Amino acid sequence: MPQIKANAALQTVITTFECSPGTCQDLLDLLTQAYADFISKQPGFTGAGLHVNDAETRIANYSQWATRDDFKAMLRTDEMRRRNREIAKLCTRFEPVMYEVAAAFPE
Numbered sequence: 001m002p003q004i005k006a007n008a009a010l011q012t013v014i015t016t017f018e019c020s021p022g023t024c025q026d027l028l029d030l031l032t033q034a035y036a037d038f039i040s041k042q043p044g045f046t047g048a049g050l051h052v053n054d055a056e057t058r059i060a061n062y063s064q065w066a067t068r069d070d071f072k073a074m075l076r077t078d079e080m081r082r083r084n085r086e087i088a089k090l091c092t093r094f095e096p097v098m099y100e101v102a103a104a105f106p107e
Contacts, residue, residue: 015096017059024056027090044070
């Protein structure tokens with residue numbers, strides 16, 4: 001389960017996916033399946049959540065990893081490269097960004 005607290009010894013990754021209402025559910029299904037079948041089983045994976053906006057034009061993904069290298073290693077696998085090509089077909093853009101939790105409330 002993701003831990004949102006300052007100074008956690010984890011790598012936080014927030015990825016936003018821009019899509020259309022017509023592709024949102026298909027994209028969400030692909031992402032859900034990727035987590036269930038592959039991502040959640042990778043070394044260093046701690047937890048994740050998928051969020052959909054009301055207009056179904058964006059999906060936000062919050063994930064945490066033991067280290068930055070664990071996340072990068074997962075992205076470099078042939079399996080994830082294949083899945084990312086499928087994901088890219090259903091959205092106009094997606095971008096994973098690594099963050100450090102600076103503050104959380106309540107703490």
